[in-house]
Amino acid sequence: MLLPAALERLVRELKKLPGIGEKSAARLALHILTSKRVDPVALASAIAELRQQVHPCPICGFYTDQPECPICRDPNRAGRVLCVVEQPRDLIALERSGGFRGRYHVLGGALSPLDGVGPDALRIKALVARVVATGVTETILATGTGVGGEATAVYVARLLKDKNVRVTRLAHGVPLGSELEYVDAATLERALSGRREF
Amino acid sequence: MVVETLSVRDFRNLRSLDFEPSLQFNAVYGANGQGKTSLLEAIHFAAEGRSFRATPSAGLVRTGAKLLVVEGRVRSALGPLDYLRATFSAGKRNLELNERTNVPIDEYLGHIRVVVHSPEDAQLILGPPELRRRFLNRVLVLTEPGFYRTLVRYVRALKNRNRCLQTRSSRAEIESWSEVLIRLGSQILASRIALVARLTAELIPSIARITKEALPLTIRYHAGSDYDGEQLTPDEAESLLRRQSERRYAREVRLERTLFGPHLDDVHFLVESGPARRNASQGERRSLLIALRLAERAVIATRTDDEPVFLLDDLSSELDASRARRVIDAVTDLSGQTFVTGTEPPRSHAQVHLFQMRGGELTAVASPTPPTSASTPSPSTFGRSSS
Numbered sequence: 341m342l343l344p345a346a347l348e349r350l351v352r353e354l355k356k357l358p359g360i361g362e363k364s365a366a367r368l369a370l371h372i373l374t375s376k377r378v379d380p381v382a383l384a385s386a387i388a389e390l391r392q393q394v395h396p397c398p399i400c401g402f403y404t405d406q407p408e409c410p411i412c413r414d415p416n417r418a419g420r421v422l423c424v425v426e427q428p429r430d431l432i433a434l435e436r437s438g439g440f441r442g443r444y445h446v447l448g449g450a451l452s453p454l455d456g457v458g459p460d461a462l463r464i465k466a467l468v469a470r471v472v473a474t475g476v477t478e479t480i481l482a483t484g485t486g487v488g489g490e491a492t493a494v495y496v497a498r499l500l501k502d503k504n505v506r507v508t509r510l511a512h513g514v515p516l517g518s519e520l521e522y523v524d525a526a527t528l529e530r531a532l533s534g535r536r537e538f
Numbered sequence: 539m540v541v542e543t544l545s546v547r548d549f550r551n552l553r554s555l556d557f558e559p560s561l562q563f564n565a566v567y568g569a570n571g572q573g574k575t576s577l578l579e580a581i582h583f584a585a586e587g588r589s590f591r592a593t594p595s596a597g598l599v600r601t602g603a604k605l606l607v608v609e610g611r612v613r614s615a616l617g618p619l620d621y622l623r624a625t626f627s628a629g630k631r632n633l634e635l636n637e638r639t640n641v642p643i644d645e646y647l648g649h650i651r652v653v654v655h656s657p658e659d660a661q662l663i664l665g666p667p668e669l670r671r672r673f674l675n676r677v678l679v680l681t682e683p684g685f686y687r688t689l690v691r692y693v694r695a696l697k698n699r700n701r702c703l704q705t706r707s708s709r710a711e712i713e714s715w716s717e718v719l720i721r722l723g724s725q726i727l728a729s730r731i732a733l734v735a736r737l738t739a740e741l742i743p744s745i746a747r748i749t750k751e752a753l754p755l756t757i758r759y760h761a762g763s764d765y766d767g768e769q770l771t772p773d774e775a776e777s778l779l780r781r782q783s784e785r786r787y788a789r790e791v792r793l794e795r796t797l798f799g800p801h802l803d804d805v806h807f808l809v810e811s812g813p814a815r816r817n818a819s820q821g822e823r824r825s826l827l828i829a830l831r832l833a834e835r836a837v838i839a840t841r842t843d844d845e846p847v848f849l850l851d852d853l854s855s856e857l858d859a860s861r862a863r864r865v866i867d868a869v870t871d872l873s874g875q876t877f878v879t880g881t882e883p884p885r886s887h888a889q890v891h892l893f894q895m896r897g898g899e900l901t902a903v904a905s906p907t908p909p910t911s912a913s914t915p916s917p918s919t920f921g922r923s924s925s
Binding site: 495499 | 708711715721
């Protein structure tokens with residue numbers, strides 16, 4: 341291409357980001373080059389400082405710029421109820437719902453042997469140690485509904501079986517506002533077996 | 539369900555063809571190699587994005603062309619009109635539904651359901667178990683919401699579990715995949731067994747329709763030596779798989795692959811004296827296969843409350859004249875839309891709409907006894923050869 345070397349370099353870096361292809365990268369780079377609203381120095385330092393300052397919380401695995409994250413430090417949170425999620429973004433989604441006042445444990449992914457992800461690549465040992473050490477009474481498995489999330493839930497549940505802790509799984513069911521006739525058999529079956537007193 | 543219009547571009551030897559079939563019985567005749575089977579394949583391609591024959595889609599594009607297009611307007615019993623368009627070009631398929639492009643296959647399927655009988659059906663009896671599993675899976679995908687997704691999840695879990703076995707992962711890790719596989723597999727197993735029972739029940743009346751000789755025939759689902767052919771609830775299917783997984787674990791570790799689950803099952807077609815593969819005559823096998831397709835048709839019609847489109851390819855090569863006539867009679871008695879191909883026009887029927895295929899061009903032929911039904915289009919000329 342005929343791009344100046346500096347522009348070319350930025351395009352090459354931007355292309356490494358998820359969802360960014362050649363065209364988007366070029367558009368973003370040109371935008372950074374010309375836009376009055378973008379401060380390139382501020383952008384560059386924000387990116388550079390991100391990894392210096394933000395690290396995983398040693399307790400739960402969520403991101404923080406403190407020694408421990410605000411959720412782990414919050415004394416008003418129920419420390420004996422632990423919600424296990426795959427990714428920080430799952431934690432953010434649950435927090436947005438506002439329905440949970442316990443604490444979290446971020447595994448950092450789900451089992452996926454095809455991608456070389458086994459139990460040791462996830463924060464599973466840390467979870468078990470945390471449950472034992474802090475006297476957790478309930479562990480809510482909120483891993484995803486993909487096959488990897490399911491396998492991870494089964495794996496964790498079995499490890500916690502003799503650890504004197506209640507293990508629950510996030511309920512699966514009929515999405516709000518949907519018609520029963522369009523819900524697939526597997527979801528309906530789960531919704532039925534997980535039904536509650538009304 | 540009916541195909542109201544069909545347009546085909548550069549599909550096999552069909553260069554350009556526009557077709558308004560009868561909503562009932564269509565007979566397409568012509569010499570071999572003129573494009574009769576291609577027309578049925580094109581209908582199948584519009585319905586499912588692939589041919590019913592074992593041809594990679596790239597081989598469907600007409601030699602010398604780059605892009606194949608099959609599009610059509612279809613209507614289901616409840617009334618909704620859908621516009622389907624399936625294309626293939628440069629190794630890539632695109633399915634369009636009501637002008638929305640790149641529709642995932644599981645959303646696309648089911649807007650027009652077809653049942654095909656072709657000479658290649660012989661493989662269902664003679665070929666490998668995979669073909670019979672695929673036969674059941676396809677009917678279930680078309681009739682059970684969510685079955686497609688369960689299958690996809692099953693395959694993904696299976697591949698992961700096999701990888702665990704290959705990389706000698708811990709037993710705890712392998713077993714968590716077993717659990718996922720058992721849950722998904724038991725749904726597939728229970729659905730398949732229920733389907734086989736329904737097909738078996740439909741098979742007897744289907745056979746009686748097409749042959750005078752009594753042909754005692756059963757289909758049995760085979761899920762390992764410890765399954766006796768009984769109906770299973772999902773819970774029972776789950777405990778069957780759990781038993782099998784426990785018993786076969788040691789061998790799985792040795793062989794580094796999963797040795798339980800519906801991906802290994804088979805369907806046995808049995809005549810009185812034994813497996814149809816060995817003990818049925820060629821004529822009996824052909825009757826069996828047509829009866830099986832009639833049964834499939836009946837099951838889909840009952841489960842979806844809608845008659846599927848029936849495609850019968852090249853009956854005359856399969857059956858002697860009198861048997862073929864019985865089949866045609868049986869099929870014309872059915873409601874629903876049918877397409878039959880053959881080298882000769884079938885003996886005249888009031889309801890038959892005749893089309894002649896010659897060199898990839900289709901011409902409507904006035905029937906000796908003109909149709910009286912008001913709901914069918916009057917015969918006219920289609921295709922580029924219209925003069």
